Amino acid sequence: MEAIDIDRSKHELPTQTKYRLKEEFGLTEDIVRRISASKNEPKWMLDLRLAAFKAFAEKPMPNWEKQPDLSKLDFNKITYYQAADAKQSRSWDEVPNEIKDTFEKLGIPEAERKALAGVGAQFDSEVVYHNLKKEIAEKGVIFEDLDVALKEHPDLVKKYFSKCININDHKFISLHYAVWSGGTFIYVPKGVKVDIPLQAYFRMNTESAGQFEHTLIVVEEGGEINYIEGCSAPRYETSSLHAGGVEIFVHKGGKARYNSVENWSKNTFNLNTKRAIVEENGMVAWIGGQLGSQATMLYPCSILKGEGARADHISIAFATEGQDQDTGAKIYHLAPNTTSTVKSKSISQRGGRTNYRGHLFIKKGATGSKTSVECDALMFDDISKTDTMPYMEIKEQDVEVAHEARVGKISDENIFYLMSRGLSEEEAVEMIVNGFMEPVTKELPLEYAVELNKLITLEIEGSLG
Amino acid sequence: MSLVIEKLVPPRHVSTPMGKWGFFKQLDFSSLEKETRPTVEVEGITTTDITKDACFQVLEKELDQLTGIHYNEFTGGLHVHVQQQPEGPIVLRHTVEKDAFRTTLITIEPGITATIIELVEGNAKICSLATEIVAKENSHVVHAHVQQFHGTLLARKAAKALRDSSVTWFELNANRGNTFSRVATFMEGENSETGSYSIYLGKGNDFIDFGAQGENLAMHTNTNLMTRGVLTGKALAIYEGVLHIGEKAAESTAFQEEDCLLLSKNAEVKASPMLYIDNNNVKCSHAATAGHVDKEKLFYLMSRGLSPESAQQLLVKGFVWPVLERLGEHAAVVGPYVEPIVEAFAEGTHE
Numbered sequence: 051m052e053a054i055d056i057d058r059s060k061h062e063l064p065t066q067t068k069y070r071l072k073e074e075f076g077l078t079e080d081i082v083r084r085i086s087a088s089k090n091e092p093k094w095m096l097d098l099r100l101a102a103f104k105a106f107a108e109k110p111m112p113n114w115e116k117q118p119d120l121s122k123l124d125f126n127k128i129t130y131y132q133a134a135d136a137k138q139s140r141s142w143d144e145v146p147n148e149i150k151d152t153f154e155k156l157g158i159p160e161a162e163r164k165a166l167a168g169v170g171a172q173f174d175s176e177v178v179y180h181n182l183k184k185e186i187a188e189k190g191v192i193f194e195d196l197d198v199a200l201k202e203h204p205d206l207v208k209k210y211f212s213k214c215i216n217i218n219d220h221k222f223i224s225l226h227y228a229v230w231s232g233g234t235f236i237y238v239p240k241g242v243k244v245d246i247p248l249q250a251y252f253r254m255n256t257e258s259a260g261q262f263e264h265t266l267i268v269v270e271e272g273g274e275i276n277y278i279e280g281c282s283a284p285r286y287e288t289s290s291l292h293a294g295g296v297e298i299f300v301h302k303g304g305k306a307r308y309n310s311v312e313n314w315s316k317n318t319f320n321l322n323t324k325r326a327i328v329e330e331n332g333m334v335a336w337i338g339g340q341l342g343s344q345a346t347m348l349y350p351c352s353i354l355k356g357e358g359a360r361a362d363h364i365s366i367a368f369a370t371e372g373q374d375q376d377t378g379a380k381i382y383h384l385a386p387n388t389t390s391t392v393k394s395k396s397i398s399q400r401g402g403r404t405n406y407r408g409h410l411f412i413k414k415g416a417t418g419s420k421t422s423v424e425c426d427a428l429m430f431d432d433i434s435k436t437d438t439m440p441y442m443e444i445k446e447q448d449v450e451v452a453h454e455a456r457v458g459k460i461s462d463e464n465i466f467y468l469m470s471r472g473l474s475e476e477e478a479v480e481m482i483v484n485g486f487m488e489p490v491t492k493e494l495p496l497e498y499a500v501e502l503n504k505l506i507t508l509e510i511e512g513s514l515g
Numbered sequence: 516m517s518l519v520i521e522k523l524v525p526p527r528h529v530s531t532p533m534g535k536w537g538f539f540k541q542l543d544f545s546s547l548e549k550e551t552r553p554t555v556e557v558e559g560i561t562t563t564d565i566t567k568d569a570c571f572q573v574l575e576k577e578l579d580q581l582t583g584i585h586y587n588e589f590t591g592g593l594h595v596h597v598q599q600q601p602e603g604p605i606v607l608r609h610t611v612e613k614d615a616f617r618t619t620l621i622t623i624e625p626g627i628t629a630t631i632i633e634l635v636e637g638n639a640k641i642c643s644l645a646t647e648i649v650a651k652e653n654s655h656v657v658h659a660h661v662q663q664f665h666g667t668l669l670a671r672k673a674a675k676a677l678r679d680s681s682v683t684w685f686e687l688n689a690n691r692g693n694t695f696s697r698v699a700t701f702m703e704g705e706n707s708e709t710g711s712y713s714i715y716l717g718k719g720n721d722f723i724d725f726g727a728q729g730e731n732l733a734m735h736t737n738t739n740l741m742t743r744g745v746l747t748g749k750a751l752a753i754y755e756g757v758l759h760i761g762e763k764a765a766e767s768t769a770f771q772e773e774d775c776l777l778l779s780k781n782a783e784v785k786a787s788p789m790l791y792i793d794n795n796n797v798k799c800s801h802a803a804t805a806g807h808v809d810k811e812k813l814f815y816l817m818s819r820g821l822s823p824e825s826a827q828q829l830l831v832k833g834f835v836w837p838v839l840e841r842l843g844e845h846a847a848v849v850g851p852y853v854e855p856i857v858e859a860f861a862e863g864t865h866e
Contacts, residue, residue: 409533430795432765432795434795435793440787442787443785444775446780447778450804453802454802455800459795
């Protein structure tokens with residue numbers, strides 16, 4: 051599978067004058083109705099939003115053992131609604147210096163920087179995007195903004211929307227369903243294998259670079275898709291909450307790969323929900339990197355519904371000063387001969403904290419199921435913290451369940467050895483950390499992996515922030 | 516003086532985002548028929564009776580509802596004060612025929628090595644047994660808890676390990692009914708270490724809620740937890756292992772292993788091995804597995820002439836013995852109390 055080679059230098063855009071938009075804070079039923087009205091949504095979607103809003107208002111905040119501190123999250127200080135035709139009001143001057151420095155060090159081109167910082171207007175990748183669209187459209191693949199897809203393919207969207215993650219599942223997904231806006235819809239017809247990875251990056255514009263985007267991916271029987279969301283350069287949002295939703299439906303024999311590297315700015319609460327339902331002999335792979343944000347609570351979930359279904363979770367989390375990355379995997383084996391693997395790597399430094407929180411459930415009758423969970427944590431100094439909190443419920447005897455975790459620091463002997471071969475201490479640490487992350491980065495498309503490695507190296511060197 | 520139980524917190528149990536695991540909340544302490552005096556046979560040392568206020572040296576009485584209830588309903592306590600090197604193992608045999616709330620307080624003076632075997636048998640609604648160990652500097656204690664109780668057993672074990680000392684716990688749970696068992700060691704002294712080696716055997720409607728905890732609070736401390744269970748019938752086991760490395764515990768290590776063999780369709784295990792690490796200069800890991808008897812191994816043994824029943828029994832015993840073997844030279848002393856029980860259970864797994 052070849053990724054499209056994007057010539058980023060082609061997209062230099064002139065700066066545009068901005069004007070201040072009056073921002074509305076807080077969430078009321080009225081705002082939910084206005085969101086729906088401004089998008090001209092069908093009644094069922096409005097009803098869904100209102101039911102979700104009610105659930106959000108009634109549900110308490112989570113109160114889990116050792117969960118990240120959510121006390122600074124003030125629902126009334128967040129903007130949930132921006133008029134569809136309003137332009138981004140943020141000016142480049144408002145963007146924090148640390149974000150600008152990161153762009154500089156990663157070599158991100160000018161126009162892209164603005165889009166990432168929410169400053170640029172339409173990020174015009176029309177040329178590349180349209181050619182790609184034409185090629186896959188010929189096969190019947192739909193790759194569209196979810197807002198647009200709701201209008202152009204209403205029956206298809208209605209069939210699947212919110213059927214993977216229920217609107218009542220938890221407080222933040224209820225909020226998400228009430229105010230969702232933007233996001234991606236991908237539909238892969240029966241037997242179609244999409245060779246090139248599809249990237250949300252192509253459509254990065256101010257509307258969809260939002261904090262409540264919903265991604266809906268449907269892979270019909272025998273179809274295959276590889277999707278890439280986000281990028282490792284930091285995303286700057288003044289609104290400090292990201293409560294997105296990703297729903298993936300994999301039908302019989304289908305394959306879906308979801309790659310996502312999230313690096314929200316350090317004022318953000320990242321409370322995303324990702325879930326896949328996998329039918330007979332289907333496969334889902336979640337490949338993710340969690341950097342940035344002050345607190346993350348993210349547990350990609352795979353429901354192995356059909357016999358022979360499979361899920362692979364591969365992730366890396368990085369926490370530095372002031373960050374609490376609480377991530378993990380939820381896997382439900384509901385049918386016989388299902389398989390799951392989890393490879394979770396985390397790094398904490400300068401007082402940051404990472405946590406692996408997993409739930410593994412094997413239903414009675416899911417005979418022949420196999421699962422293997424491996425979570426490893428690297429700590430750089432004695433003020434950083436890491437925890438591992440897996441929960442396993444095994445209700446079937448004819449299974450093979452294995453779980454292991456390792457925690458430690460970079461071995462002094464290893465560093466000494468590399469230095470004795472001529473590397474500086476920084477280079478030695480960099481090499482060892484890259485080796486530690488290799489199982490994850492080798493699954494990412496190349497330019498992503500390079501960017502991720504570079505970013506983590508910069509974080510470790512202390513060159514950032 | 517009586518503690519107000521409602522003001523205390525429930526004892527630590529696995530608390531997942533989806534809900535809590537365990538049966539403690541369902542226990543009824545209102546209609547107890549308590550013993551007037553505990554019956555404990557002691558061999559190998561002279562013990563003294565102690566009051567409830569002399570107990571709770573390691574466990575705080577207001578730690579949680581279980582310690583609070585144990586304090587309020589206290590029926591008797593024994594102090595095992597090991598001041599000189601004992602010649603052989605110290606054996607305490609508890610017989611429980613009525614509801615009991617007993618404490619065994621063990622103090623080991625510096626430089627002494629002791630092996631203590633605590634057995635509990637009997638039949639009652641509730642038996643709450645607390646064992647507290649204070650291992651002073653450079654003392655080494657091996658404590659084996661062999662449980663064959665019918666009813667609900669609430670076993671609470673905790674140790675404080677001072678500098679250079681070691682506390683090795685061994686537990687065999689062959690109870691019929693419900694077991695709530697917690698074992699914890701607080702390594703407060705540098706260079707102290709602890710091991711907890713437990714076997715649980717469940718069948719019928721047994722409900723086992725087991726938790727092991729290692730608190731590495733000082734430098735150069737070492738924790739090793741190993742738990743293996745065999746479940747058949749409709750037995751349910753919950754396991755929580757907590758390895759906590761404190762901020763000051765540099766150069767410490769902590770390992771945890773939990774394995775469960777499920778021999779029947781209705782047996783169930785829930786496991787939660789946890790790591791809380793607050794210092795980076797450490798080595799920690801854990802591993803957990805669950806599954807059934809390896810079919811290839813069964814086939815191999817049958818091809819050598821064993822019946823399927825004998826083959827399974829052999830594999831069940833082979834699964835469990837490594838836990839006993841972790842006691843090293845002390846396995847020979849503890850073995851005779853443990854082996855017959857395991858053999859009997861293994862033979863019964865075809866019922």
